[in-house]
Amino acid sequence: MILLWNDTFISEDELRISKDDRGYHFGDGVYEVIKVYGASMFTAEEHIDRLYESADKIKLIIPYTKDVLQKMLYDLVETNNVIDGHIYLQITRGVVPRQHYFPSEGIEPMLLAYTKEAERPLNQFEAGVKAKFVEDVRWLRCDIKSLNLLGNVLAKQEAHEEGCYEAILHRGEKVTEGSSSNIFGIKGGVLYTHPADNFILNGITRRVILQCCKEIGIPVIEEAFTREQTLAMDELFLSSTTSEITPIIEVEGNRIGSGARGQWTEKLQESFEKKLPQAIGI
Ligand code: PMP
Structure with missing residues (x-):
């Protein structure tokens, strides 16, 4: 290489x-x-x-x-x-x-x-993953894509040890982002995600998703939601360059929505897929 x-x-x-x-x-x-x-x-x-x-x-x-x-x-x-x-x-x-x-x-x-x-984790895009809440103890400049990832690494490890794919980070009650992803919830057809401020990395995938929402006509509210609201979402998913749009179907033993990939998540995946240089098919 x-x-x-x-x-x-x-x-x-x-x-x-x-x-x-x-x-x-x-x-x-x-x-x-x-x-x-x-x-x-x-x-x-x-x-x-x-x-x-x-x-x-x-x-x-x-x-x-x-x-x-x-x-x-x-x-x-x-x-x-x-x-x-x-x-x-x-x-x-x-x-x-x-x-x-x-x-x-x-x-x-x-x-x-x-x-x-690396192959795209297509199975995961459909089957979804489990996640765990972890207190966000990182610094106050999470908008910088810094090589200092110890806070992220420790959170991911905590999730990994419990058989979870991702740690959903929260400062107090408010969910910020994942340890290596952004977090989105859908409730009543509206998409919620943390605003792009110093508490999160403004993911490039996040930006593409917000564009997809505009195109599909999904209303977006860029406002932090709580842990309790997270568990009550109809659908939950994470996004990153390598994980694209991955449904979160369970958080600490609580099923999210029906416990399977939701319809809006699937629509967003389809819309995202169309933007890729070469559509490969989910
Ligand atoms: N937040 C954090 C903390 C991340 O590490 C990542 C992935 N690098 C993201 C969000 C998602 O960013 P992107 O969509 O640009 O990969």
């Missing part, structure tokens, strides 16, 4: 990561995951825009234009002959002996991108 290392394509055994990379010391960097369908990147511009926004929020300057980066990612997908899968891309503040404050000028950020072949 070929990797993108800064602006160079290298083989995996050529990769040399320094002990002094600030990604290791501090998780001081940002990342993106971009899905590839039928050899084409999906919503690449949106992901690249968000990467630059995240970088800007942590005062990290990416030393390439967006166009140059997009072209390098395009070449990476082509070189690795990825048909269905994704690109993982991260950029750290660079290599410098450990000190908390930023390095002085002249230290270049370190970019690494690789590809992974």
Whole structure:
């Protein structure tokens, strides 16, 4: 497999990561995951825009234009002959002996991108998954797609240990998002989801879903809902680049709606599917 290392394509055994990379010391960097369908990147511009926004929020300057980066990612997908899968891309503040404050000028950020072949979890899109509530103890800048994912990792592990696919995070009673996804509820034909503020990552899939709602005519209320309201939803689902639209059919032993994928979720999946570079069929 070929990797993108800064602006160079290298083989995996050529990769040399320094002990002094600030990604290791501090998780001081940002990342993106971009899905590839039928050899084409999906919503690449949106992901690249968000990467630059995240970088800007942590005062990290990416030393390439967006166009140059997009072209390098395009070449990476082509070189690795990825048909269905994704690109993982991260950029750290660079290599410098450990000190908390930023390095002085002249230290270049370190970019690494690789590809992974992965089939779409079609079964899961229909069968749905179980989830567990976990208190959201992360910091107050969840809008940044930061490499610091310890809060997310601990929540996911807690869910995983109970046989759940996802942790539904909540600050007090209010549900924010999943440990690696956004959360949506449908009640009486209306879609509810947390507003895109500093408490959640504004998912690219979330944005596509809100567009689908507009097209289908599903009213949307971007307002946080409580744990109690979560359990009383007719339908519940999560979204992410790799999980797309995945129904949540059970939360801590409580069946959501009928306990199976709901009709609105299915409609949204169909609408989402139509936007993919190559419709593959659910
Ligand atoms: N929230 C969090 C915390 C995430 O990690 C992710 C996935 N990276 C999302 C939401 C969904 O974002 P996207 O749809 O852009 O993958």
